[in-house]
Amino acid sequence: MINLLPDHVANQIAAGEVVQRPAAAVKELMENAIDAQATDIKLIIKDSGKTLIQVIDNGSGMNEVDARMCFERHATSKISKAEDLFALRTKGFRGEALAAIAAIAQVELKTKTEESELGIQLTIEGSKFKGQEICTCANGTSFSIKNLFFNVPARRNFLKSDRAEYKYILDEFIRIALAHPVITFSLINNEKEQYRLPKETLRQRLVSLYGKKYNPRLVPVEENTDIVNISGFVCKPEFAKKSRGEQYFFVNDRFIKSSYLNHAVLNSMEGLLQGDLHPTYFLFLDIDPSKIDVNIHPTKTEIKFEDERSVYAILRSALKRSLGQYNIAPSLDFSLNPEFQVPITSKNRVLRTPNVQVDPTFNPFEQEREIGNSALSSGINNPIEHQQNYRKPTNSEKGKHWEALFEEIQDDMNTAIPEYQPSVETVEMEVDIGESRFSFQLQNKFILTQLKSGLLIIDQQRAHTRVLYEQYFKSLPNKRPLSQQLLFPQEIYLSPGDMELFKEILDDVESLGFDISMPAELCLMINGVPFETKAGEVDKIIEALLDSYKNESDAWKQDSHKYMAKNLALSNSVKTGQALNTEEMNQLIDELFACEMPFVSVHNKPTAIILEMSELFKRFQ
Ligand code: ADP
Ligand code: MG
Numbered sequence: 001m002i003n004l005l006p007d008h009v010a011n012q013i014a015a016g017e018v019v020q021r022p023a024a025a026v027k028e029l030m031e032n033a034i035d036a037q038a039t040d041i042k043l044i045i046k047d048s049g050k051t052l053i054q055v056i057d058n059g060s061g062m063n064e065v066d067a068r069m070c071f072e073r074h075a076t077s078k079i080s081k082a083e084d085l086f087a088l089r090t091k092g093f094r095g096e097a098l099a100a101i102a103a104i105a106q107v108e109l110k111t112k113t114e115e116s117e118l119g120i121q122l123t124i125e126g127s128k129f130k131g132q133e134i135c136t137c138a139n140g141t142s143f144s145i146k147n148l149f150f151n152v153p154a155r156r157n158f159l160k161s162d163r164a165e166y167k168y169i170l171d172e173f174i175r176i177a178l179a180h181p182v183i184t185f186s187l188i189n190n191e192k193e194q195y196r197l198p199k200e201t202l203r204q205r206l207v208s209l210y211g212k213k214y215n216p217r218l219v220p221v222e223e224n225t226d227i228v229n230i231s232g233f234v235c236k237p238e239f240a241k242k243s244r245g246e247q248y249f250f251v252n253d254r255f256i257k258s259s260y261l262n263h264a265v266l267n268s269m270e271g272l273l274q275g276d277l278h279p280t281y282f283l284f285l286d287i288d289p290s291k292i293d294v295n296i297h298p299t300k301t302e303i304k305f306e307d308e309r310s311v312y313a314i315l316r317s318a319l320k321r322s323l324g325q326y327n328i329a330p331s332l333d334f335s336l337n338p339e340f341q342v343p344i345t346s347k348n349r350v351l352r353t354p355n356v357q358v359d360p361t362f363n364p365f366e367q368e369r370e371i372g373n374s375a376l377s378s379g380i381n382n383p384i385e386h387q388q389n390y391r392k393p394t395n396s397e398k399g400k401h402w403e404a405l406f407e408e409i410q411d412d413m414n415t416a417i418p419e420y421q422p423s424v425e426t427v428e429m430e431v432d433i434g435e436s437r438f439s440f441q442l443q444n445k446f447i448l449t450q451l452k453s454g455l456l457i458i459d460q461q462r463a464h465t466r467v468l469y470e471q472y473f474k475s476l477p478n479k480r481p482l483s484q485q486l487l488f489p490q491e492i493y494l495s496p497g498d499m500e501l502f503k504e505i506l507d508d509v510e511s512l513g514f515d516i517s518m519p520a521e522l523c524l525m526i527n528g529v530p531f532e533t534k535a536g537e538v539d540k541i542i543e544a545l546l547d548s549y550k551n552e553s554d555a556w557k558q559d560s561h562k563y564m565a566k567n568l569a570l571s572n573s574v575k576t577g578q579a580l581n582t583e584e585m586n587q588l589i590d591e592l593f594a595c596e597m598p599f600v601s602v603h604n605k606p607t608a609i610i611l612e613m614s615e616l617f618k619r620f621q
Contacts, residue, residue, distance in 0.1 A: 008127035011073060011103035012152065017298045018100040021159060022049025022148055023168035024299065025101050029143050030176050031091035032098075033057035035078065038140060039199070040184040043173060047190070048165035050148060050156070058140040061113040067120050068132075071107075073099040086290040091254060091300075103127045104155070105148045111141040126151045174209060175255040178248060178282060181205035206233065206282060210246070219326045221283060223318035227291075227310050230318045232283040237269050237323070240277035248282045252289060257301050261285075263547060264312045268319035270570065271461065271603065274444075274577030285311065312551070439585040445576045447585045454612040460588065461576045462601035467591040468532060468569035469602050475530075476511055476561045483513040483528040492524045492539050498546055505549050508560045509542075512568055532572050541571045566602050 005013075019025050026043065033041045036059030046052035062070060069075045076095030079085060085093065101107060102124045112119030119137040123130040149156040159165055166189065173195070177185045181202045187195040197208050207215050218233040232250075247265075249256050265281055266273070273279060293304040305311050439449040447458040494502060499522050502509075510516060513530030526538050533541065548567050549556050556563045574580065580588070592598045592607065601607045 007073060008103060011099045011127055014073070014096055015100035015104045015152075016155070018096055019104065019148075020155075021168055022053055022165055023172045025049065025053050025105075025145055025148060026055070026169050027172040027176070027299070028092070028097035028101065029053065029055035029145070030172070032143075033059055033141065034176070034180060034183065035090045035092055036060045036141065038183065042186050042188070044188045045166070045169060045190070048162040049145075049169055050159065050162075050165070051146065053145040053148065054142065056140070056142040058138065061119070061140050062111045063113055063116065064120050067109060067111050067122055068129075070098050070109075071102045071124055071127075075099070085295070088289045088294065089252065099127075101145060104152055105150060106146040108144040108146070109141070110135060110137045112137050112139055114139050175248065177209065178202075178205060179250045179253045179255060179284075202232065202282070217280075219322050221318055221322045223314060223321070225314055227287070227307060228314055229286040230283065230315060231286075233281065234265070234283070234319055234322065235280035236326070237272035237279060238274075240273050240279045242277060244278045246280045246282070247278065250282075250284045251292060251294075251303055252286060253284070254294065254303075255301065256303050258303075260308065260312065261315060263543075264316040265319060267547075267551075268316045268323065272323065273575075275575040277577070283315070285315070287311070309550070439582055439589065441580055441585060444579050447580070447588065449585075449589060451610060454610055454614075454616065456589075456608060456610055458589065458592065458608040459576075459601070459606070460574055460578070460580065460585075462603075462605065462607040463592045463598075464588055465569045465573040465602050466595055466598065466600070466607050467588065468573055469565050470595050470597075472512060472530065472565035472568050473561060475513070476565060483515055484531055484533070485515070485528045486526060486535055486538075488535075490526045490535070490538050491519075492526060492542055494522055494524065494546075496522060501549060502542075502546055505545070505556075505560070508564055509545060511561075512564050514542075530568060530572075533568075534572070537571065541568065544571055569602060 018028065022045075026045075026049065030041060030043065033055055036057060038057035038059035040058045042054075042056040044052065044054040044056070066077070072095075074095045075098075076093060078090045078093045078095075079088070098107075103126060106125045107123070109122045109124075110119055118134050120132065121135040121137075122132045149159075170187075173185070173187055177183075177195070177197055181197075181200050181204065184199050185195065185197045186193065195209075197205065200208065203215070203218060206218065214235075217235045217239045219236055221230060221232050221234055223230040235246075247262060249258055249261055261283075265279055265283075269279055287305070291306040293306075294300050296302060296304050439447055441447055441460075442457075445460060447460055447463075449456045449458070502524070506516065513528070513533075514526060515528030517525045517527060519525050524542070526542070529535070529538055529541075545564065545567055548563065552563070574584075574588070599607055
C-alpha cells in the first residue's frame, strides 16, 4: 500500500514549505551567495519576482559536478555529518532550497570557479534537466529563476499584489544587507536601480538604507561576555515609532524574530518610551553555534537559545548601559543634555541690543483686574484644604511621610541623584496649591503648576505610576476589591512552561483584581481586571507580570505584593507623550499628594520638583 514518492513530487511538496513566495527564493539565493564568500551580490527582479529573480555573485562558483549536483535534494557542501549541525556558521545546511526552487520554476545557472577558464551553463525546469553547455562568464555564480510557480497555478494565484510581493522581497534584501555591511549589494527592480550599497560600516549602511537623519539617533551597543557578544545600535527612545518598524535582531548574522528578546529591549527602556511606541534597533548577537538551534523553523527565522534567560539579562543590561552612557537614562535626569545648551558667545556673531517694542498704553493693573479672582490670585489665597477630594494629611502623618521619604531619598542620593535635595519646607509646601489652580502641560511630559513659593513641576508618568502603585498596593490584602468585569472575557494562550510558572503566581495575580479561569489546558480566561486597566492591554499586562516573575523571581518571592503592584502600575500609568486636559492634570496632582510618598517614583527617582521663587529671583539677577 505504501509508495515512496518520486523525487520531483517530494521536491514540490518541500517547495511549499521553503518557497512560499518570491521573497523566499530571494532569501535562499542571496544566502547561498553569502555562504559562497561573495563580496558583491546583485539582485535583479522583474514583476515582483514572478517573471524573474536573478542573483549574481562573485563567490566561489561551482565546478561542473557541483553545478549538476546542487539541484539534488539534500545536496549540500555545508555539512557532512550530524555533529556539523552544532558548529554551523553558514546560512544554509539542509540542501533543500535549490531542489525546491527548481521543482517549481525554470532555472538557469551560470557558474565558474577561479581555477577553471570556462564556466558552465545549465537549465532545469520543474526538476527536469533541460540542457548544459560550456560558457564564458565571470568568476562566481548567477541563478536566474524564471516564471516561479509556472507548474503550480494554485500557488501563483495565492500571491498578493505586485506591490505587496515586492515589499516582501525588499524586506529580505534589507535584512541581508544589514547583516552584511562588508558586502556590496545592489537591487534592480524592473530595470531600475533601487539600491547600490558599497562595502561600508554598519553605521554607514544604516544611513545608506534609512537616510542621514538616522545618524544622530543611533546609540552604539557593545557588550562582550562568555555567553554572548552583543553589538549594534539602538535608536534613542524619543525616536520610537507608532508601528513596529525597524526592529532587527541578528544571531550569528542571521535575521531572527524574537518577542522574548524584544521584551528585553523594552525592559531596558522602561520609563523612557512614550506610550505604546516601539523602539528601533539593529542588534547583533554572536553566540557559540552549539548553544543555539536554528533548525526549529522552516525559514530559520526563529531559533532556540540554550540559555535564553542569560541572553535576555545580558542584552537588557548592555542596552541600559548604552542608554545611560549617552545621557538618555532617567538616572541622568538632572544632567544637561549638551544638545540643548545654548552657546553664550559665538566668535563670528555680532551681538546686537534686542529691539524692544513697548506699548505705551499698557497698564498692568488693568489686566490683573480682568483676570479677577481666578487663576493667579486665588491660587495663592485658597489653600488646598478646601478641596473636596484631597485627603489632608494630619500633622503627625506629614511627619511620618516625610521621615520615610527622607530616608529613602537619602539612600538613593548617595548614588544616583546628587542634585535632588528637597528640604523639609518643600514637602510642607504641597498644601499650598490653589483650588482653581492653573496647570499647564509641557511637551506632554511635565505638569507645571503654581505654588505659593514657586513652581511645581511634575513628571506625569512617574507621578501616575506612584499613584496607581499605592492604590494597588493598599487594595492587595482585600482580594479582588477593585476589579472590573470585562464585557468580553479574553483568552490568553501560554506555553506549557509559562503556564506552570503562571500557576505559581495565580493567587497573587488574582488578589490584584484579576478574575481568571482556566477553561483548557494552556488557556487563561480573563473575566475581570484591576481598576484603571485597559481591556486592550490585558494580554500585555499578564505577559509583563509573568516576565517580571521569571526575571526577578527572588525579589518577587520576598515581597510579591510590592512587585505586582509596581508592575501593574507601570503598565497602566499615563505615559509620557499623552496629552492631559486641565481636569486630568488637577486630578493627578490631587492624587499624587494624597500618596504616602508623593515625591518619590517607584524607581526611587523624583516624581516632582519645586523651583522656588527665591531660586528664580537669583537666576534673574
Ligand atoms: P544549502 O544552502 O542548504 O547547502 P542549497 O540547495 O541552497 O542548500 O544549495 C546547495 C549547494 O549548492 C550548496 O551547498 C552549495 O554548495 C551550492 N551553491 C548554491 N548556491 C551557490 C552559489 N551561489 N555559489 C556557490 N555554490 C552554491
Ligand atoms: Mg542554501
